Amino acid sequence: MKKLCFLSVLTAFTLFCTAQPQFGIFAGGQATTAKYTIQDIKQPNQYKYGFQVGLGLKVPFDPPLFFSPAIFYSMKGYKVQFNQPAYPPDTLAVDNNTTIHTVEMAFLLQLDLGKRPDHFFIKAGPSLDFQLFGKEKYNLKAGGLVDRKMIFGFTDYGHFSASLLMQLGFETNSGFMIFGQYSLGLASINNADYGPQIHHRIYGISFGKYLNHKKTAIDTRKKE
Numbered sequence: 480m481k482k483l484c485f486l487s488v489l490t491a492f493t494l495f496c497t498a499q500p501q502f503g504i505f506a507g508g509q510a511t512t513a514k515y516t517i518q519d520i521k522q523p524n525q526y527k528y529g530f531q532v533g534l535g536l537k538v539p540f541d542p543p544l545f546f547s548p549a550i551f552y553s554m555k556g557y558k559v560q561f562n563q564p565a566y567p568p569d570t571l572a573v574d575n576n577t578t579i580h581t582v583e584m585a586f587l588l589q590l591d592l593g594k595r596p597d598h599f600f601i602k603a604g605p606s607l608d609f610q611l612f613g614k615e616k617y618n619l620k621a622g623g624l625v626d627r628k629m630i631f632g633f634t635d636y637g638h639f640s641a642s643l644l645m646q647l648g649f650e651t652n653s654g655f656m657i658f659g660q661y662s663l664g665l666a667s668i669n670n671a672d673y674g675p676q677i678h679h680r681i682y683g684i685s686f687g688k689y690l691n692h693k694k695t696a697i698d699t700r701k702k703e
Contacts, residue, residue, distance in 0.1 A: 507685025
């Protein structure tokens, strides 16, 4: 994981130094859940609602292909009902409702669909997910509600994960953008041996703006 992070940052820095990137900001809402399995048995779950906000670049690579890294805050979580014992959170828990605060570093490639200033685009690539802190609420079989901070460690929840991001969006000649995003968790956020496998699943829509975008002038005069 550390080697992958170093190589990704080195690649981004090299492209940044050899090109003229556009700087962008974005924010939006998202519906979050998790693929949650215990001993390969899928557990019933529900969506929660969160948001993301961050910064991104659009670096010329081989137009219409661009390197488009981003760093952003993402509020995630899930609601799950247990039909098997699960640790974490507790082998006596019957459900769990989590809210997780994360920071992601995404290393995406962007393909512009068309040469017009206003155009659709597709982005895809991996991201490194840092679970900063979180809270969980769960009910016990014998009764009672537990409301606590999530415990991160080698035998509990993990601080690090990875995902695959996919985006479909639209950019305007003024530098505004809108995009839908799907995040597929590739690694479980649980470190406990024989514990549940928890993979983030996120759907979202965001709006953004390139801050140093230059409009493209289109010559509409008739050619002689």
